[in-house]
Amino acid sequence: MFLRKWRDSPWLYFALAGVLLLVAVLSQFERVGGEVPKGRAEDLASLGDREDLNVLFIVIDTLRADRLSAYGYQRQTTPNIDALAARGIRFENVEAQSSWTKASMASLWTGISPEQTGVSRFSHALPDEVSLPAEILQENGFRTAGIWRNGWVANNFGFDRGFDLYYRPTPNRPTNGARSHSPSSHRLVGTDFDATQAGVEFLTGNRDQRFFLYLHYMDVHQYLYNEAAPEYGSSFSDIYDSALHWVDQNVGVLVDSLRADGVLDKTVIVIASDHGEAFFEHGGEGHARNLYWEVQSVPLIVVPPFAIEGGVVVEEPVANLDIWPTVLDLLGLPALSHAEGKSLLPLVLAAAGAGTKPTELEGRTLFAQLDRHWGGRGDGLDEIISLRREPYRFLYSTQEPEAVELFDHSADPGEQENIGQNNPERVAEFSREVEEFLARPKQGWEVPEVELDEMMRAQLRALGYMRTPVEGNEAARKKAEAERAKSGGQWQE
Numbered sequence: 117m118f119l120r121k122w123r124d125s126p127w128l129y130f131a132l133a134g135v136l137l138l139v140a141v142l143s144q145f146e147r148v149g150g151e152v153p154k155g156r157a158e159d160l161a162s163l164g165d166r167e168d169l170n171v172l173f174i175v176i177d178t179l180r181a182d183r184l185s186a187y188g189y190q191r192q193t194t195p196n197i198d199a200l201a202a203r204g205i206r207f208e209n210v211e212a213q214s215s216w217t218k219a220s221m222a223s224l225w226t227g228i229s230p231e232q233t234g235v236s237r238f239s240h241a242l243p244d245e246v247s248l249p250a251e252i253l254q255e256n257g258f259r260t261a262g263i264w265r266n267g268w269v270a271n272n273f274g275f276d277r278g279f280d281l282y283y284r285p286t287p288n289r290p291t292n293g294a295r296s297h298s299p300s301s302h303r304l305v306g307t308d309f310d311a312t313q314a315g316v317e318f319l320t321g322n323r324d325q326r327f328f329l330y331l332h333y334m335d336v337h338q339y340l341y342n343e344a345a346p347e348y349g350s351s352f353s354d355i356y357d358s359a360l361h362w363v364d365q366n367v368g369v370l371v372d373s374l375r376a377d378g379v380l381d382k383t384v385i386v387i388a389s390d391h392g393e394a395f396f397e398h399g400g401e402g403h404a405r406n407l408y409w410e411v412q413s414v415p416l417i418v419v420p421p422f423a424i425e426g427g428v429v430v431e432e433p434v435a436n437l438d439i440w441p442t443v444l445d446l447l448g449l450p451a452l453s454h455a456e457g458k459s460l461l462p463l464v465l466a467a468a469g470a471g472t473k474p475t476e477l478e479g480r481t482l483f484a485q486l487d488r489h490w491g492g493r494g495d496g497l498d499e500i501i502s503l504r505r506e507p508y509r510f511l512y513s514t515q516e517p518e519a520v521e522l523f524d525h526s527a528d529p530g531e532q533e534n535i536g537q538n539n540p541e542r543v544a545e546f547s548r549e550v551e552e553f554l555a556r557p558k559q560g561w562e563v564p565e566v567e568l569d570e571m572m573r574a575q576l577r578a579l580g581y582m583r584t585p586v587e588g589n590e591a592a593r594k595k596a597e598a599e600r601a602k603s604g605g606q607w608q609e
């Protein structure tokens with residue numbers, strides 16, 4: 117296939133836009149199933165018996181669930197991901213454990229809540245005591261690679277454990293036709309295609325052995341898209357959608373690579389995100405500042421090495437904490453130590469009509485945490501906790517326990533009307549639950565602190581405390597952009 121030829125070609129970047137379009141067109145013909153056998157949800161339960169399965173884990177940073185066409189968005193932003201969801205498992209209601217990358221990723225990998233991992237500040241690294249999926253996969257014979265473009269998951273924060281290869285891809289050359297309209301003005305050199313290209317190289321080089329590849333994309337975070345993606349409009353929100361379409365094309369290239377290498381029917385693909393993005397729903401743009409739905413509701417798609425006709429949709433709310441307990445369970449591998457997250461396999465089987473709904477996974481209370489001083493040095497805690505138990509979200513500040521917010525999704529999915537004042541009993545009940553959650557015995561792990569140089573610290577301070585002014589205030593927005601630009605491009609939220 118032509119894919120093999122262009123992969124190593126030096127003129128790759130110049131032909132990129134055209135090639136991606138062609139790939140998108142070609143994949144129209146193979147949308148459902150592709151070159152994977154048909155299967156049933158029941159077959160998921162016996163995947164653990166197989167000795168030939170690989171894992172491709174794709175994190176699309178800053179991806180809110182409602183912007184994927186797979187989740188019902190009116191724009192066709194994600195045709196490639198939609199095709200995967202159509203033959204796999206799509207979780208409709210997924211809660212991230214924080215709205216800031218490092219805290220959220222620490223929980224996603226370990227299955228442990230942020231207040232237990234203790235990873236809540238810019239300088240924090242993962243405690244030595246936690247076990248990580250890559251370690252388990254490595255121990256079980258997988259060749260492991262992590263290719264990332266967000267500095268918060270860099271090696272020095274401990275995220276490299278268990279990976280044979282763990283690196284930020286080299287930005288090869290300026291991307292032809294790439295456009296960025298990031299409101300943060302941060303420039304991250306290169307594009308997600310650098311990661312895709314490095315990923316394809318790894319996949320092809322390791323197609324004859326078991327592999328685990330983790331790719332962490334950043335172009336949605338960066339509002340960067342390529343001219344091969346549709347230009348939906350000029351607002352932040354429109355550009356975000358264009359960036360998502362571009363990243364979806366990268367996902368398509370990865371899937372085509374798996375297909376070309378003949379391993380699509382041996383690979384479990386997981387697509388997830390660390391948090392969403394606000395577009396002025398609660399007065400600001402961005403993330404890592406609060407825990408409302410727009411930064412908390414993320415996608416999760418798990419694609420088996422076969423096609424389940426019509427796919428499976430799980431409505432029950434689940435957490436990013438559950439991702440790795442689920443994947444390791446599917447693969448029949450040992451569980452993470454200390455994980456609070458649960459394997460969602462019984463829920464999937466129930467959703468597919470192949471089992472009864474397990475009560476412990478029904479109507480769960482899902483917590484998230486953000487220390488709003490994450491970018492600060494030596495400041496006291498400024499912690500908010502989100503308690504989500506449908507139809508409610510309850511927000512609690514440990515510094516100001518009276519200043520709670522309560523939303524009822526059945527009447528107010530956008531979390532616009534705080535009904536706390538009119539529901540004192542509910543507020544008292546949820547406050548008590550949050551306090552009990554916080555009073556759980558701590559693991560007592562030491563959270564290593566990473567020394568960063570003074571320039572990085574200055575950048576972080578500038579970034580961490582930037583408040584984006586509300587839409588419409590052009591002068592204030594420009595000033596904020598200028599200040600953010602001054603802080604440089606090294607650190608992203």
Ligand SMILES: [Zn+2]
Pocket residue numbers: 177178216217218266390391609
């Ligand atoms: Zn992030």
